[in-house]
Amino acid sequence: MNLQVKEKMDDEKNVTLCIEGEVDVYTAPKLREKLLPLCQEGKTVTVDLSKCVYIDSTGLGVFIGAYKMQRGTDGKLILKGMNSRLLRLFKITGLHEIMKIEESAQEDGQP
Structure with a gap:
């Protein structure tokens, strides 16, 4: 599956990246290319x-890299809109404890 990464500037200091598709070993470089420079700024x-x-382990690595990069700046990294499977992945790996995740009120029935 392909990956779409759409960038929406909310204002000078706030930007939203909308991710559509799968983040895996093949598509993670596309996400990294968009996400890391924004976190560095x-x-x-x-x-x-x-x-x-x-999201596979390569995709998780992109988010970890972005998290580490933004820690050295005044920026923030916020993840939102995860389905229950993705949220479970972040919980299993313990990343939910260090990253800001806005949980969705809508559940898709997955554990």
């Missing part, structure tokens, strides 16, 4: 994962 970056259906 000290922006508040909200990543909307409501249309993301899959």
Whole structure:
């Protein structure tokens, strides 16, 4: 599956990246290319994962890299719109404890 990464500037310091598709070993470089520079600039970056259906370990690595990069700036990294499968992945790996995740009120029935 292909990956779409759409960038929406909310204002000078706030940007939203809408991720659609799968983040895996083949598509992660596309996400990295968009996400890391924004985190390096000290922006508040909200990543909307409501249309993301899959993330593998390479994709998790991109988010870890972005998290580490933004820690050295005044920026923030916020993940939102995860389905229950993606949220479970972040909980299993413990990343939910260090990253800001806005949980969706809508559940898709997955454990």
